[in-house]
Amino acid sequence: xxxxDITIKLMxxxxxxxxxxxxxxxxxxQHWMEQLVIxxxxxxxxxxxxxxxxxxxxxxxxxxxxxxxxxxxxxLYAKDYRLEESGDSLLMSVKTNxxxxxxxxxxxxxxxxxxxxxxxxxxxxxxxLRHVLGENNYLTSVDMAxxxxxxxxxxxxxxxxxxxxxxxxxxxxxxGHRAFxxxxxxxxxxxxxxxxxxxxxxxxxxxDAGYQxxxxxxxxxxESYPYPKECLQLLLDELTNLGVGKLELVSFSLSCARVKxxxxxxxxxxxxxxxxxxxxxxxxxxxxxxxxxxxxLSVIFEKEIICEEMVCQSMGADCCEFLALxxxxxxSGGRKPHDPRNE
Amino acid sequence: xxxxxxxVEGLDRNLEQGLSYGSQIMVEGDSGVGKTVLAxxxxxxxxxxxxxxxxxxxxxPPTVMxxxxxxxxxxxxxxxxxxxxxxxxxxxxxxSTEKYVLSDLRHLEKYFTLESEVLRSCNxxxxxxxxxxxxTLLTNLEITDVIDFxxxxxxxLKKTGILAMDIFVSGVLEPRLITITxxxxxxxxxxSFNGSRCNPVRQMQIGKVKSQQFTSSTHAFTVSPIYGILVxxxxxxxx
Numbered sequence: 089x090x091x092x093d094i095t096i097k098l099m100x101x102x103x104x105x106x107x108x109x110x111x112x113x114x115x116x117x118q119h120w121m122e123q124l125v126i127x128x129x130x131x132x133x134x135x136x137x138x139x140x141x142x143x144x145x146x147x148x149x150x151x152x153x154x155x156x157x158x159x160x161x162x163x164l165y166a167k168d169y170r171l172e173e174s175g176d177s178l179l180m181s182v183k184t185n186x187x188x189x190x191x192x193x194x195x196x197x198x199x200x201x202x203x204x205x206x207x208x209x210x211x212x213x214x215x216x217l218r219h220v221l222g223e224n225n226y227l228t229s230v231d232m233a234x235x236x237x238x239x240x241x242x243x244x245x246x247x248x249x250x251x252x253x254x255x256x257x258x259x260x261x262x263x264g265h266r267a268f269x270x271x272x273x274x275x276x277x278x279x280x281x282x283x284x285x286x287x288x289x290x291x292x293x294x295x296d297a298g299y300q301x302x303x304x305x306x307x308x309x310x311e312s313y314p315y316p317k318e319c320l321q322l323l324l325d326e327l328t329n330l331g332v333g334k335l336e337l338v339s340f341s342l343s344c345a346r347v348k349x350x351x352x353x354x355x356x357x358x359x360x361x362x363x364x365x366x367x368x369x370x371x372x373x374x375x376x377x378x379x380x381x382x383x384x385l386s387v388i389f390e391k392e393i394i395c396e397e398m399v400c401q402s403m404g405a406d407c408c409e410f411l412a413l414x415x416x417x418x419x420s421g422g423r424k425p426h427d428p429r430n431e
Numbered sequence: 432x433x434x435x436x437x438x439v440e441g442l443d444r445n446l447e448q449g450l451s452y453g454s455q456i457m458v459e460g461d462s463g464v465g466k467t468v469l470a471x472x473x474x475x476x477x478x479x480x481x482x483x484x485x486x487x488x489x490x491x492p493p494t495v496m497x498x499x500x501x502x503x504x505x506x507x508x509x510x511x512x513x514x515x516x517x518x519x520x521x522x523x524x525x526x527s528t529e530k531y532v533l534s535d536l537r538h539l540e541k542y543f544t545l546e547s548e549v550l551r552s553c554n555x556x557x558x559x560x561x562x563x564x565x566x567t568l569l570t571n572l573e574i575t576d577v578i579d580f581x582x583x584x585x586x587x588l589k590k591t592g593i594l595a596m597d598i599f600v601s602g603v604l605e606p607r608l609i610t611i612t613x614x615x616x617x618x619x620x621x622x623s624f625n626g627s628r629c630n631p632v633r634q635m636q637i638g639k640v641k642s643q644q645f646t647s648s649t650h651a652f653t654v655s656p657i658y659g660i661l662v663x664x665x666x667x668x669x670x
């Protein structure tokens with residue numbers, strides 16, 4: 089199939105449009121984009137796939153066979169793709185200019201500034217693996233590297249993503265647990281009410297609530313993403329998708345367990361600016377996010393991390409900035425902050 | 432214009448205009464009544480508001496305040512690393528690992544020089560200073576020397592816009608010295624135990640000295656290991 093083939097262009101336009109639309113779907117857009125890719129591939133599988141052609145049911149062999157089937161119908165050259173096993177993961181590399189989906193990836197990823205990092209090719213592998221192996225789910229990640237290659241990775245995942253929102257009749261669920269949506273105005277009035285009745289507990293309630301929710305989120309992520317930085321990046325992406333603000337990892341030191349994170353358009357800063365400040369003087373107010381980040385980092389580094397909001401958008405800064413460091417080792421007296429390892 | 436607060440809800444509610452930077456607070460109280468807890472609240476509030484906070488530890492090593500703040504989930508390492516929280520060790524003359532150490536507790540001039548140096552090195556636009564407790568530095572010194580030191584120091588702090596909290600332990604200094612000194616401060620906060628021996632009640636009076644009279648409001652309070660100082664809401668009695 090020629091690069092200039094209008095069919096390729098139209099297919100890329102279609103995926104770009106889908107990607108654009110899914111980017112506007114709250115919470116689970118990336119998940120639904122994957123499902124759209126997998127669903128469309130399933131039609132191809134139903135028509136052209138034959139299980140008897142498989143020599144083995146190893147994921148790498150399934151994907152190679154799939155590429156060969158695609159070559160047989162004239163869609164691609166299987167030799168353009170390099171596949172190899174790495175533990176229970178599958179690694180793929182392809183020269184970017186050899187991939188038929190490059191226009192979609194480049195334009196949605198770079199030019200249009202969308203947040204999707206889906207690789208459609210990896211999505212097709214997810215589809216065939218699911219078809220052959222059953223309900224196995226694979227997580228994907230891809231890096232469009234400066235050397236002109238795309239490096240993709242598929243790894244097994246048994247946990248639902250925290251952000252996935254589904255509806256069953258009048259019941260909304262998030263990651264399988266019942267949830268409901270709260271308007272910012274309602275949240276602001278709830279906080280104002282706590283402040284009026286028990287002002288001394290407000291910061292503690294927000295921090296502790298954040299810490300507890302961060303713990304469960306981080307533990308799930310840690311099971312699927314054992315590498316600390318990768319796990320943190322996933323958590324920041326998920327928190328961004330949940331609407332807390334756009335989180336950016338500024339610096340990460342594994343050896344010092346020192347992390348700097350920025351949050352643009354923090355929900356809490358925006359709530360203060362929109363519905364009034366909770367405190368007498370301008371001050372940092374994102375205690376809930378501070379708690380979430382402290383819990384996430386404590387799980388990731390497997391030691392107690394304390395996180396401080398150094399500047400806040402509610403005080404006129406461009407963004408909120410958090411600095412996280414380990415609890416000093418000499419600390420022994422007093423009431424220690426919650427230690428996630430004790431649970 | 433920025434206004435400051437103690438960070439104690441029941442107390443701040445009574446300060447309609449708050450505290451201005453450049454003013455000085457005298458905290459005088461019984462041992463164990465909660466002066467250092469109040470200092471911790473004052474520092475916590477300052478750090479949240481973007482202030483640079485300097486804590487002079489005279490009665491215990493600085494680590495005690497670090498641990499106190501950590502127990503209230505204040506990550507001191509982050510603030511110390513960025514220069515927003517500075518400790519001066521005026522407790523351990525020898526063997527201290529702190530960056531700033533008062534080498535000789537007997538010389539007020541040395542203290543004044545060190546305090547001025549540290550305050551000059553603070554980068555932020557607003558600075559809070561807590562000396563816990565200043566009375567320890569002033570024991571066994573000539574009353575005239577102490578008053579001269581106070582006048583010079585407080586004038587300097589006012590001029591440089593430092594919001595200062597000086598803590599005095601009741602009974603350490605001569606009552607006459609405390610009376611004279613109290614005239615130099617903008618706010619006076621007296622913390623004491625009242626009630627019976629079996630059932631002591633903590634009480635604080637906040638006010639100012641005007642025309643030789645201490646005009647204050649009185650509030651009962653407790654010290655919570657989770658929330659710090661909790662002022663009873665409706666027990667204010669205006670004298």
